[in-house]
Amino acid sequence: MKLEALVNPAVLTQPVYEPGKPIEDVARELGLDPTTIIKLASNENPFGPSPLAKAAAVRALGQGELYPDGGCVALRARLARVCGLGVNQVVVGNGSNELIELLGHVFLRPGDEVVMGNPAFAVYKLVALLFGAKPVEVPLVNHKHDLAALAAAVTPRTKLVFVPSPNNPTGTANTEAELLSFARSLPEHVVFVFDEAYAEYLESPPDLRPLITEGRKVVCLRTFSKIYGLASLRVGYGYSSFGLASLLNRVRQPFNVNAIGQAAAIAALDDGEFVAQCRRENHAGLAQLQDGLRSLGLETVPSVANFILVKVGDGIRVFSELQQCGVIVRPMRSYDMPEWLRLTVGTSAQNNRLLNTLAQVLRD
Numbered sequence: 001m002k003l004e005a006l007v008n009p010a011v012l013t014q015p016v017y018e019p020g021k022p023i024e025d026v027a028r029e030l031g032l033d034p035t036t037i038i039k040l041a042s043n044e045n046p047f048g049p050s051p052l053a054k055a056a057a058v059r060a061l062g063q064g065e066l067y068p069d070g071g072c073v074a075l076r077a078r079l080a081r082v083c084g085l086g087v088n089q090v091v092v093g094n095g096s097n098e099l100i101e102l103l104g105h106v107f108l109r110p111g112d113e114v115v116m117g118n119p120a121f122a123v124y125k126l127v128a129l130l131f132g133a134k135p136v137e138v139p140l141v142n143h144k145h146d147l148a149a150l151a152a153a154v155t156p157r158t159k160l161v162f163v164p165s166p167n168n169p170t171g172t173a174n175t176e177a178e179l180l181s182f183a184r185s186l187p188e189h190v191v192f193v194f195d196e197a198y199a200e201y202l203e204s205p206p207d208l209r210p211l212i213t214e215g216r217k218v219v220c221l222r223t224f225s226k227i228y229g230l231a232s233l234r235v236g237y238g239y240s241s242f243g244l245a246s247l248l249n250r251v252r253q254p255f256n257v258n259a260i261g262q263a264a265a266i267a268a269l270d271d272g273e274f275v276a277q278c279r280r281e282n283h284a285g286l287a288q289l290q291d292g293l294r295s296l297g298l299e300t301v302p303s304v305a306n307f308i309l310v311k312v313g314d315g316i317r318v319f320s321e322l323q324q325c326g327v328i329v330r331p332m333r334s335y336d337m338p339e340w341l342r343l344t345v346g347t348s349a350q351n352n353r354l355l356n357t358l359a360q361v362l363r364d
């Protein structure tokens with residue numbers, strides 16, 4: 001019997017996520033010195049983690065033989081204080097990606113529908129497909145989520161609606177008022193998933209907690225992978241009603257979040273000054289890229305996140321030529337935007353190098 005005959009059919013057709021290329025891979029493939037390569041492909045923080053988080057991670061490694069706290073008690077208590085919610089309204093995941101998958105475990109069965117924007121974060125669609133649910137993709141308008149169209153795409157079979165704001169890959173955001181009235185317009189049988197992976201880059205991120213107080217079916221997702229600079233440690237969290245959080249907790253693995261990540265995340269929350277500094281640097285870096293790209297005559301999508309879309313013509317060609325010069329960015333072919341690249345905001349020196357290399361590649 002063929003192996004395929006045994007397999008869950010959703011797995012056979014499951015598309016594969018295309019991550020940003022690791023520096024080591026590019027160095028090996030192109031024979032470059034890894035220390036000369038810059039990666040502006042995955043919206044990571046170019047300033048790394050806070051020194052407090054690094055020190056806490058090193059301390060935690062000293063007890064690497066012990067299983068982590070499976071309930072993430074200390075981190076959840078800290079997050080509950082940050083969010084002004086109860087400890088039992090917070091759930092921690094192995095990155096917020098895991099929380100998206102846990103939502104699939106809790107809610108999705110074959111035939112269900114999952115409403116999302118297009119282009120939006122690729123993982124929503126992957127998780128829907130993995131659970132045999134149908135992704136219902138609603139085109140963005142002017143690169144921004146069209147909330148009225150998303151609401152109109154809801155049917156009796158819809159279980160989940162995903163809205164990321166700021167959105168990845170476009171960097172556009174919806175206002176708090178828009179998001180609140182959208183959520184209040186959704187029918188009772190739909191869970192609204194609000195993905196705020198880039199919230200910390202906003203001066204005043206939208207506050208959707210009133211929806212939780214009103215008893216609505218909403219879960220907000222955040223991550224330590226972006227402004228906190230801890231992507232490698234895989235820590236994300238969600239906050240919601242107690243009922244929804246306990247369902248997500250029920251389907252996770254007992255030790256889903258490692259102890260080093262938990263310790264680093266707690267310390268990262270203690271360093272508010274570092275986060276504020278990164279936010280200011282990003283603001284300046286975004287302006288630097290936006291201006292530089294404009295003076296190269298390139299179209300961009302105005303962004304409020306730590307990355308920016310730019311239209312370069314043949315995206316794959318420009319991507320590979322940048323890569324040969326040691327600058328890794330993200331081609332947008334897998335998002336059906338073959339003429340575009342997504343550039344992560346780096347340090348001022350990295351942004352300069354990116355702009356100069358791009359100018360050179362486009363000239364040749």
Ligand SMILES: *Cc1c(COP(=O)(O)O)cnc(C)c1O
Pocket residue numbers: 043094095096097098121164167168195197222223224225226231234235236
């Ligand atoms: C980067 C990102 C995440 C974070 O994923 P983690 O698993 O926490 O690293 C979540 N949502 C969006 C929209 C993102 O861009």
